[in-house]
Amino acid sequence: MKIPEFQKNRFGLFIHFGAYAVNGKSEWLKSHEKMTDEAYQVYIDAFSPEENCMQEWARLAKLAGMKYAVLTTKHHDGFCLFNSKLTDYSTQKTLNRDLVREFVEAFRAEGIKIGFYYSLIDWHHFDFPHYGDLQHPMRTDPKAFEEEPQRDLNRYLDDMHGQIRELLTNYGKIDIMWYDFSYNNPVETGLPNMKGETWRATQLVAMMHDLQTDLIYNNRIGSNGGMLVADPELYAGDFTSPEQLVPPKGMMNEKGELVPWEAAITMNHTWGYTNNPFAYKSSKTLIHALVDAVSKNGNLLLNVGPDARGHFPELAAERLVAIGKWMDQNAASIYDCQAAPVDKPEWGRYTYKPATASQGAKLYAHIYERGVGPLPLAGLEGKLKSATLLSDGTRLNMDRPWNVSKFPNDAFLELPWFDSLPDDSDTVIEFELLDGVNLAE
CATH class of the missing domain: 2.60.40.1180 (Golgi alpha-mannosidase II)
Known part of the structure; x- marks a missing residue:
């Protein structure tokens, strides 16, 4: 999928799914509570989604009028939903299932374009910086401090690039790679800033384009400026990805030129599954978010966090159905549309x-x-x-x-x-x- 098609499609589904669904709180729980791998293993062991659950996801996405979908193939916890030869920390090992393949097959059957989310961060890999890292669960752990000299970031990067190669080789045509995320470490730690060429970004982009010529990817490999600076880096991305808001006037670079963008927004207050039923945005609010994005030349990537059994929460499913009912009658005002060359009306x-x-x-x-x-x-x-x-x-x-x-x-x-x-x-x-x-x- 090239950017013109991406901008015509306008509406996509984001799915945050992984072992963190078992805790029912947050996909960031491991970092927030500074959990060890051993403590987190209870969620890995209990994670067992039902067979064919992704067919229901795809049906609801189609019903809602979504044209593409992005699945978390590996989140920050490092647990892979796909069969990787580079780690046993995956559903292939625990369940003998490649959940990414199940996702691809279910959504392709509904005619929905395929996107892969991949976390550049990995809180399980031994060679990813632990002690002092801004985000790592073991950032203050004395044992991690003792082990830090043994880590070799290049070993991690070899595995990271290798896993991305697997994702772009083993599942047919992939339309979107959605990376997350880059950041600066505190200067006093002596750790590298986790962005740009720390990830071997130029090499990564070349590999992606070599493996998937029509692939597009977001802006989170590099610096926060990304595509918005006057002279963007080679790896600045094909579209920029504001989170949890629709920008007031769309997105423009420092030259005043419009850039492709996609607002990633949750239905509630978390990306992964939560069992709190009181934090959901209404269907009306979500429809307005979609319209608002398109009216400013943007896309909407609307997130659902399935529960540990692989079901969309009832409140999320209800909202997708309601959006679909509206889209059945009004999709012509969304697909292939853009900002109007007239001022925004007060009504x-x-x-x-x-x-x-x-x-x-x-x-x-x-x-x-x-x-x-x-x-x-x-x-x-x-x-x-x-x-x-x-x-x-x-x-x-x-x-x-x-x-x-x-x-x-x-x-x-x-x-x-x-x-x-x-x-x-x-x-x-x-x-x-x-x-x-x-x-x-």
Whole structure:
């Protein structure tokens, strides 16, 4: 998948799945509680997802209108969901199952593009820095301090590159590599900053492109600036990945140029599974996040953390179904769409589908608030040909109301609903433009 297709698809599923699901709290538990490998082993031993659970994931993703999916093949705990010849710390060893292969087969069967998350960090590998590292569970452990001279980061990097090679060789065409993450260590530790060429980044990018010519990858191999600086590094990534927010105005580099981006957002407050049912965003909020991202030239990667048995939490599944119901009627305002060349309206958002050889440009009004009187469309008088309720094809009256003469540059749409909207989450109106109209001018 090249970047133009990525930007047309707009909506993806993020899946954080691993032994940390057993604790029901956080994928960061091992670091937060400074757990030893021995203490963490209870979660490894208890992790046993049900057969065929990923077929249900793929079905729900398809239902929600998601075009691609990204699975955590290895999170920071170092436990691999795939069959690796470079470690026994994997589901292949504990379960005799390659969960990554199961994921690939299930999602490909639904026509969904494949992405792999891979943690550059590894809290299990002996040769990854322990004592003094900013994140490692054993960062203050006296035994780790004694063992630190025995570690060889190059041995870890050989294994890391080798595992990425396995992922890009053994599972057919892969569309996305989603890396996580790079950081600076405290200067006083004498440890390297874990970013860029510490990861042998140039070599890594060359290997990826050699193995998968259409692969795209995110910005987290290098520095925080990544793609946003005027002169980005070779390994800056193909898209940038803001986390837990939709940027106020999209993402631009220091030259003022738009860059591809994808907002990674959780449904609740954690990436991995939590058994806390009170922290979920509503379906309405999640639909608004998707629309907001597209209205600023971005994608939304919406996360679900399956439980230890491999099931999507009921509240997560309900939200995917609700989003899918909305997408069934309004997907035309998301796929192939981008920021509109008009100002953001006070009542909602605009998305825009540029003209093609076979179809004229379309402007989509995403109405969140009904307001009073006709809907104001600032600066659009004399530019709109027709207005249609996207959900059912109803044509709406485009006649200019009698009471708007003092606003000659603004168009107005008479809404037939006086105190409500057909869709409380987001009512979408599709506008055709008059022949010859270019909103960008």
